[in-house]
Amino acid sequence: MQPLALFSLASQNASWLSTRQATIANNVANANTPGYRAADVQPFSAVLSHLNLPMATTSAGHIQPASFGGGKVNVKTADSWDVLYSGNSVDLEQEMMKAGDVNRAHALNVNITRSFHQMLMNAVKS
Amino acid sequence: MVIDPLVSSLRIAGSGLQSQSARLRIVAENIANAQSTGSAAGSDPYARKTITFESALDRASGENLVAVKSVGVDATPFRTEHLPGNPAADDKGDVKLPNVDLLFEMADMREANRSYEANLQVVKQSREMISQTIDLLRT
Numbered sequence: 001m002q003p004l005a006l007f008s009l010a011s012q013n014a015s016w017l018s019t020r021q022a023t024i025a026n027n028v029a030n031a032n033t034p035g036y037r038a039a040d041v042q043p044f045s046a047v048l049s050h051l052n053l054p055m056a057t058t059s060a061g062h063i064q065p066a067s068f069g070g071g072k073v074n075v076k077t078a079d080s081w082d083v084l085y086s087g088n089s090v091d092l093e094q095e096m097m098k099a100g101d102v103n104r105a106h107a108l109n110v111n112i113t114r115s116f117h118q119m120l121m122n123a124v125k126s
Numbered sequence: 127m128v129i130d131p132l133v134s135s136l137r138i139a140g141s142g143l144q145s146q147s148a149r150l151r152i153v154a155e156n157i158a159n160a161q162s163t164g165s166a167a168g169s170d171p172y173a174r175k176t177i178t179f180e181s182a183l184d185r186a187s188g189e190n191l192v193a194v195k196s197v198g199v200d201a202t203p204f205r206t207e208h209l210p211g212n213p214a215a216d217d218k219g220d221v222k223l224p225n226v227d228l229l230f231e232m233a234d235m236r237e238a239n240r241s242y243e244a245n246l247q248v249v250k251q252s253r254e255m256i257s258q259t260i261d262l263l264r265t
Binding site for chain 1: 248
């Protein structure tokens with residue numbers, strides 16, 4: 001693996017994290033909607049191992065699908081901590097924990113990118 | 127159109143804040159009218175209002191926002207009290223009082239408050255993630 005692949009990996013991870021944050025926002029906003037089932041995104045390892053080949057555009061009318069992370073999967077009822085009588089499977093505590101997780105992972109990702117960038121700049125400048 | 131997921135999470139949480147404050151408004155109306163009787167003799171008093179939400183797809187951006195589905199009226203029967211001096215009393219001296227139970231309203235208010243806080247938390251975290259990314263440019 002080339003060392004510079006770290007940048008593409010970091011940006012892929014950041015994009016996955018922001019998709020996950022949007023999904024969490026969706027769950028929290030719909031915490032009182034009857035019949036709403038909580039959703040989550042596929043784990044990052046599944047996104048990485050999946051070969052992400054772009055579709056060929058042979059005509060101007062072809063639209064590229066959103067790169068990745070559009071693949072939302074519904075959480076199984078068993079995975080949710082609480083299912084209400086109204087059929088709503090959002091648990092606010094669980095969502096807050098997931099959001100904290102995403103936040104921490106994003107801080108890690110940003111800091112890794114920053115230090116790698118610094119390393120690269122040091123090599124270029126000296 | 128592809129919108130940055132972090133920006134769309136701000137919009138989604140905003141729609142959550144909006145619907146929870148609509149819910150708080152209904153609770154406030156119910157509590158304020160907990161003693162409102164009808165104007166004419168024997169007429170019906172204020173009926174408790176209810177609110178339901180639905181998940182609404184915003185077609186322009188593909189976001190799943192939340193919206194108020196309907197504001198309904200609670201169908202539980204009214205309380206009656208024997209108050210012959212009241213202008214709304216019927217010929218037997220009974221007055222119909224609203225079907226508002228303050229205990230329910232308080233519980234509803236607390237729940238709306240909790241959901242509102244959760245949405246605010248999401249806004250805070252998304253903003254933090256955005257500013258972390260912007261800070262990358264400053265180093």
